[in-house]
Structures are given as structure tokens and as C-alpha cells.
Amino acid sequence: MSKEGNVAVRLGLFVLVGTVLLVLGLYLLGSKRGLFSSTITVSAEFRQVGGLRPGNNVRYAGINVGTVERLSIMNDSTVRVDIALREDQAAHIRSNAIVSIGSDGLMGNKLMNIEPGDGPGEPVTDGSMLHTSIPLDTDAMLETLDRTNENLAAITSDLRQLAERLNRPGSVLDLFSDTVLAAQLRGSLSELNASAQAAQSATEQANALIADVRGGKGALGTLIGDPVAEQQVKGLLQQLQLLSDSLSSAAGEVERFSTGLNDPKGLAHALTQDTIVASDVRRSLANLEQGSELLNENLKALQRNWFFRRYFREKEKDLKRDGSPKD
Amino acid sequence: MVRGTAAKVTSVLRDAGELMAFAGRFFQQAFHKRFEWREFFRQCYINGTLTLPLVGITAFIMGLVLTVQSRPTLERFGAASMLPAMVAISVVREIAPVITAIIGAGKIGSSMGAELGSMKVTEQIDAMEVSGTNPFRYLVVTRVWSTTLMIPVLMVISDAIAIWATWIGVNIKDDVSWGLFYRQVFESLEFSDFLPALIKSYFFGFAIGIVGCYRGYGTEKGTEGVGQAAHSAVVTASLLIFILDLMAVQVTDILGLN
Numbered sequence: 307m308s309k310e311g312n313v314a315v316r317l318g319l320f321v322l323v324g325t326v327l328l329v330l331g332l333y334l335l336g337s338k339r340g341l342f343s344s345t346i347t348v349s350a351e352f353r354q355v356g357g358l359r360p361g362n363n364v365r366y367a368g369i370n371v372g373t374v375e376r377l378s379i380m381n382d383s384t385v386r387v388d389i390a391l392r393e394d395q396a397a398h399i400r401s402n403a404i405v406s407i408g409s410d411g412l413m414g415n416k417l418m419n420i421e422p423g424d425g426p427g428e429p430v431t432d433g434s435m436l437h438t439s440i441p442l443d444t445d446a447m448l449e450t451l452d453r454t455n456e457n458l459a460a461i462t463s464d465l466r467q468l469a470e471r472l473n474r475p476g477s478v479l480d481l482f483s484d485t486v487l488a489a490q491l492r493g494s495l496s497e498l499n500a501s502a503q504a505a506q507s508a509t510e511q512a513n514a515l516i517a518d519v520r521g522g523k524g525a526l527g528t529l530i531g532d533p534v535a536e537q538q539v540k541g542l543l544q545q546l547q548l549l550s551d552s553l554s555s556a557a558g559e560v561e562r563f564s565t566g567l568n569d570p571k572g573l574a575h576a577l578t579q580d581t582i583v584a585s586d587v588r589r590s591l592a593n594l595e596q597g598s599e600l601l602n603e604n605l606k607a608l609q610r611n612w613f614f615r616r617y618f619r620e621k622e623k624d625l626k627r628d629g630s631p632k633d
Numbered sequence: 634m635v636r637g638t639a640a641k642v643t644s645v646l647r648d649a650g651e652l653m654a655f656a657g658r659f660f661q662q663a664f665h666k667r668f669e670w671r672e673f674f675r676q677c678y679i680n681g682t683l684t685l686p687l688v689g690i691t692a693f694i695m696g697l698v699l700t701v702q703s704r705p706t707l708e709r710f711g712a713a714s715m716l717p718a719m720v721a722i723s724v725v726r727e728i729a730p731v732i733t734a735i736i737g738a739g740k741i742g743s744s745m746g747a748e749l750g751s752m753k754v755t756e757q758i759d760a761m762e763v764s765g766t767n768p769f770r771y772l773v774v775t776r777v778w779s780t781t782l783m784i785p786v787l788m789v790i791s792d793a794i795a796i797w798a799t800w801i802g803v804n805i806k807d808d809v810s811w812g813l814f815y816r817q818v819f820e821s822l823e824f825s826d827f828l829p830a831l832i833k834s835y836f837f838g839f840a841i842g843i844v845g846c847y848r849g850y851g852t853e854k855g856t857e858g859v860g861q862a863a864h865s866a867v868v869t870a871s872l873l874i875f876i877l878d879l880m881a882v883q884v885t886d887i888l889g890l891n
Contacts, residue, residue: 313674313678313682316678317678317681317682320678320682320685320786321677321681321786323790324786324787324789324790325786327789327793328786328789328831331793331827334819335819335822335823336824338819338820339824361823
């Protein structure tokens with residue numbers, strides 16, 4: 307090859323390398339922005355976007371799926387963000403997905419995160435409007451951090467005072483160096499341990515008893531576990547119910563009787579409550595007693611009468627023979 | 634003293650005006666249909682291919698040094714993982730274009746000033762005119778076009794070399810795979826980092842060529858003038874590169890590309 311030909315080859319190689327590197331660099335930069343793949347545009351509306359810019363990455367499940375295409379202020383409280391999503395990736399994003407604004411690490415660029423929504427949904431299409439969540443506000447975070455710091459300072463101050471009190475002579479910490487108290491404490495702990503063992507034993511027995519009852523052992527177990535006994539108990543309860551009803555009815559009768567007694571127009575009230583009637587009755591009874599005595603004398607006189615003497619003698623004979631008078 | 638300063642200022646302004654006129658003459662001849670392709674390719678080879686080793690070594694060293702020196706600062710902020718991104722942005726935005734242009738100004742500008750200067754003082758340029766060849770179109774237009782087109786190519790290659798050196802620099806203390814490294818680099822880079830640098834490198838190339846040719850073409854005072862032309866070509870081109878860089882950063886800032 308001639309010298310001129312050699313020069314041309316070297317120059318061509320040099321220019322070729324430069325051009326290839328240039329094209330490769332432009333391709334890599336362009337593919338990052340999705341210039342060499344078809345995209346769809348979806349939108350989301352925020353109250354504020356916290357420094358988001360066109361070109362910022364959009365991530366779904368942590369993978370870059372597009373870029374922020376345009377930001378436009380719709381009104382005094384709404385900023386609309388148009389997102390260019392790569393079409394092949396957009397098939398996996400549902401219309402109920404939630405968009406939020408975050409940052410790539412503590413010092414990194416702003417970016418948008420798309421999170422899957424709850425439940426099923428249709429894949430997003432060109433022009434879809436996605437739901438949004440409120441972005442993290444750094445000022446609000448710092449404000450909260452400031453309050454936390456103040457609380458922390460107050461807690462630290464209290465802890466310092468507590469530590470100072472604990473370090474004073476005669477404080478609670480002296481108890482830790484008291485050997486007598488330690489021995490007493492050890493004894494108490496030993497007794498506590500024994501009590502705990504006894505309680506454990508009692509609990510085990512109670513558990514065994516409950517297990518027996520559940521297993522149908524014993525009278526209580528039979529009562530609980532036996533269906534026949536259960537029916538009997540039910541019958542008993544029904545009879546008790548009937549008895550209760552009867553008692554209730556009787557009580558009603560008694561109440562009515564009592565009411566009748568209290569009725570001033572009734573006979574019972576006159577007998578029990580009216581003092582005039584009571585004296586009349588008492589007098590009548592005295593008359594009856596007097597009449598009875600007179601009748602008794604008349605009967606004695608009748609026994610001695612010849613007309614009835616024979617009858618009374620036969621009566622005495624029957625009584626002696628049978629031990630009982632004959633009618 | 635005031636008279637001396639005024640004379641210097643007048644000289645600088647006259648120089649700037651003559652340079653503008655020289656550039657205007659270039660644009661008059663630059664798109665002429667009788668273009669000296671053979672000389673143009675020869676100049677591309679000299680100004681591009683033969684300059685690559687020098688630019689490549691410089692880019693490699695700059696990438697490596699910048700990485701190693703940036704690491705302690707970033708580690709202090711707990712951001713050592715951002716080293717590839719930070720160095721890559723620095724290299725692509727500023728270091729590769731300016732370093733390539735400065736190396737180009739040193740090597741190409743001085744050689745152009747010396748070559749054309751010696752041709753001027755030995756009256757070769759006059760002889761070309763006598764022989765019917767347009768010396769401006771043959772010597773100046775081809776050289777300025779070659780530097781204008783080759784400096785950007787050199788810059789792209791030096792970008793790649795510097796980023797590769799950055800990867801080596803990162804791996805001196807860390808263990809980062811090339812795949813992860815280049816993803817980190819291109820994740821952080823944007824078109825707004827690369828395109829302004831590429832565009833300004835064309836202006837740098839043009840400045841190197843036009844200043845080198847202007848100084849050589851206007852050489853006087855014999856062999857002493859040749860040395861002066863080479864020297865002033867390097868100084869003026871370097872100064873012009875920084876002025877253009879300053880203007881470029883203002884323009885990109887106004888356009889919102891920073």
C-alpha cells in the first residue's frame with residue numbers, strides 16, 4: 307500500500323471510531339429518554355411537585371419505565387404531570403395504579419414512582435389519568451424532626467435529673483448494696499417460687515378436672531355430656547315452669563281472696579273487720595252454747611223417759627260387744 | 634506608560650479586527666466549488682489522526698486523576714457511589730472539550746503558525762500565487778475545515794478514553810463492573826450535557842485553525858517572525874478557546890441547558 311493509501315486508511319479508521327462512539331453515545335442517551343421506543347402518555351395531578359422536572363425518571367416496581375414529559379399548572383392548586391411510558395412496559399401498569407413523587411436517594415434527582423393499586427384494573431392507555439398520593443414534603447419532615455429533637459432534649463434532661471437522683475446517697479440504688487435485704491429478697495423469691503409451684507399444681511388438677519368433666523366423667527360430666535340427662539333436666543325445668551305457673555295462679559287467687567276480704571261490702575270483710583258483726587256472732591255463739599247445754603239436759607231427761615229407755619239400753623250393749631256404737 | 638498601554642490596546646484591537654477580516658475571507662472561500670480535497674484529507678490526517686495519541690494520553694490521565702482526586706471529597710460526604718456520575722459529567726461537559734482544544738491549540742496551532750510562517754518568509758506563498766494556485770484556498774481553507782471537523786472527533790474519542798480511565802480510577806479502591814459503571818454514567822448524563830460540548834468543540838476547532846493560519850499567513854520579520862507566529866498562535870488560540878467556553882456556558886445557561 308502506498309503512503310497516501312496508508313494515510314487514508316488511518317484517517318478513515320480515526321473518523322470511523324469517532325463517529326461510532328458519537329452515535330453510540332447519542333443512542334445510549336436517547337434510549338434512556340425513550341427516544342427510540344414507542345411511548346404512551348399518561349397524566350397525574352398533584353397539588354405541588356416538589357422540584358420535579360421534565361426528563362426525570364418514572365419507575366414502576368423500581369424499574370425505569372419512562373420519563374416526565376411535561377409539567378403544566380392547571381389552576382392555583384393543581385399541577386398536571388404528563389408521563390411518557392414505554393409502550394412495552396405500560397402493559398403491566400393498571401389504571402388504578404398510584405403515582406407518587408420521590409427522590410433517587412437522599413441527594414439524588416427527583417423521580418416518580420408508580421405503585422400498583424388495590425384490586426384488578428385495566429392496563430393504562432394513552433391519555434389515562436392515574437391516581438396520586440401526596441409527595442413527601444421535606445419542610446414538613448424537618449418540622450417533625452425539629453419537634454422530635456425538642457422531645458428528645460426534654461427526655462434527655464429528665465433522664466439526667468433521674469440519674470442525679472439515683473446517684474445521691476440514700477437513694478434506691480443503695481438497696482442494691484444492702485446484703486440483708488438481698489437475703490430477704492432471696493428468701494421471698496424462694497417462697498414465691500414454692501407458691502408458684504403449688505399454684506401450678508392446682509392449675510394442673512383443675513385442668514384434669516375440667517378434662518374429666520368434658521370427657522363425661524362424674525355426675526357433673528354426665529349431666530353436661532349425657533343427652534338423656536340433658537332431656538331430663540329440660541323436662542324438670544318444664545315442670546318447674548308449670549309449677550311456677552300454678553303458683554302464680556294460686557297467688558292470684560289468694561290476692562283476689564285478700565281483695566275480697568278487704569271489700570267492705572263482702573261477708574268476709576264483715577266477719578273479720580266489722581266489730582258489730584263480730585259482737586253479734588260472739589253473742590250468737592254464747593246463745594248456741596247455752597242452747598247446747600239445755601239440749602244436753604233435755605237428752606239426759608229423754609234417756610230416763612220410758613219411751614226411749616229401751617233404745618239407749620240396746621245401744622250400750624252394742625257398745626260393750628263391738629267397742630263401737632251401732633247406728 | 635499610558636501611551637504604551639493605549640498602543641497595546643490599539644494593537645490588540647487591530648489584531649482582533651484583522652482576525653475577523655481573515656475569518657471573513659475564509660468564509661468567502663470556504664464553500665468554493667474548487668475545493669482542495671487532497672490537501673484537506675492530508676490536513677485531517679495530520680490534525681486528527683496524528684493528534685489522537687497526544688489527546689488520548691491526556692484524556693486518560695485527566696480521567697484517572699480527576700477520579701482519584703475527587704474520591705476523598707465525595708467519601709467525606711458519604712457519596713463515593715456518585716463518583717462515576719460526577720466524573721463523567723465533568724469530563725463530558727467541560728474537561729474533554731477544553732483539554733482537547735488546548736492540546737490541539739498547542740500542537741496544531743503552533744505547527745500551522747510555523748509552517749505557514751516559514752512558507753510566507755520563504756515566499757512560497759507568493760510563488761503559489763504566481764503559479765496560478767490560490768494559496769488561501771489551498772493552505773488556509775483546508776486547514777481551518779480540517780481542524781473544525783477533527784477537533785469534535787478528537788473530543789468524542791477523548792470522552793470515551795477519559796470515561797474508561799474513570800472506570801479504572803474507580804476500580805483502584807472499589808470493585809465496580811464495567812456494566813454497572815457505564816449504566817451509572819449514562820444514567821446521570823443527559824443530552825444537555827453532551828450536545829453543548831459537541832457544538833462548542835466545532836467552534837474550538839475553527840478558532841484553532843483560523844488563529845494558526847492567521848498568525849502564519851501574516852508572518853513578517855524572517856525566521857524570528859516564524860517563531861513568534863507559532864508562539865502567538867498557541868497563546869491566541871488558547872485564550873480564544875477560554876473566551877468561547879465562557880460564551881458557550883452563558884448561551885447554554887440562557888437556553889436552560891445547564
